[in-house]
Amino acid sequence: MSQEPLPYIQRIKDYYQALGYGAPYRWASFEDVPIAELGKPLSKATIGLVTTAAPFKDGKGDQGPGAPHNGLAKFFQVYSASTDVEPDLRISHIAYDRDHTTAEDQGTYFPLRALKQLEAEGHIGRVAPRFHGLPTNRSQNTTINVDCVELVARAREDAIDAAVLVPNCPVCHQSVSLAARALEAAGIPTVIMGAAKDIVEHVGVPRLLFNNLPLGNSAGLPGDPASQVLGARMALDLLNETKPRTTVQSPLEWAGDPDWQSSYSNAALLSAEEIARRRAAFDKGKADARKVREEEASR
Secondary structure, eight states: OOOOOOOHHHHHHHHHHHTTOOSOOOOOOOSOOOOOOOOSOGGGOEEEEEEOOEEOOTTSSOOSTTOOOOGGGOOOSOEEEESSSOOOEEOTTSOOOTTTOOOOOGGGTOTHHHHHHHHHTTSSSEEEEEEEEOOOOSOHHHIIIIIHHHHHHHHHHTTOSEEEEEOOSHHHHHHHHHHHHHHHHTTOOEEEEESOHHHHHHHOOSEEEEOOSOTTOTTOOTTOHHHHHHHHHHHHHHTTOOSSSEEEEOSOOOOSOTTHHHHTTOGGGSOHHHHHHHHHHHHHHHHHHHHHHHHHHTO
């Protein structure tokens, strides 16, 4: 039986207040939702892919499956890479659900293989020659006025007909939602494959395929390529939807711990010692990320 969506906004507010961070984060929210229409059949469309996953950085610490938060692995500028080969992308820098999933299967957060299969089947015209990496910024101003502007420019260079955006952590879901809005305003229809339904809908986007799975699995179940292809197909078919704020839930269900929702970042279940440990780890991650940001800015 399918579970109700986890209320991430409230859970995150309670969690970070328990860690001692004070005033809650104010999530982006818009009443108006720009929407563009796909001007050709999917079978003739060029599909772009946008991810918040980071390229593996040699010498920057553990970034493997189940790795702890690693601020040194973050990136702060839009990047692009070829879709001709499967890249090595990691989400060790992102607050995905490490208690219930490991990010060992890249197909759960980067659906390039699934999109390529649908290209081979003729469901879409082709996958664009590049995919694009979108930074995860708590600063909505930076996301909107820097990252989204750059992303739209690159999408136009690629002449894509539509884009699939796949987030991982809670703030990632906000970032790709803002990016989807920017792409739609530029005339490029989008669909988000996401796991934090309330955050995406709070921002306001045209189309969301909701996978009610632990964060880190927005594109399907680990070790289950068929589920990943199913999710990609459902997301792509949503591109024909012309009504804004359309959310469709996939039939995928988590086969692991059935209590994953109740325990995710639930401060009520943590001891004082564990809360202190997590606060120290989070502060270190922020400090490491700040170093990376400064290094990128100086280049």
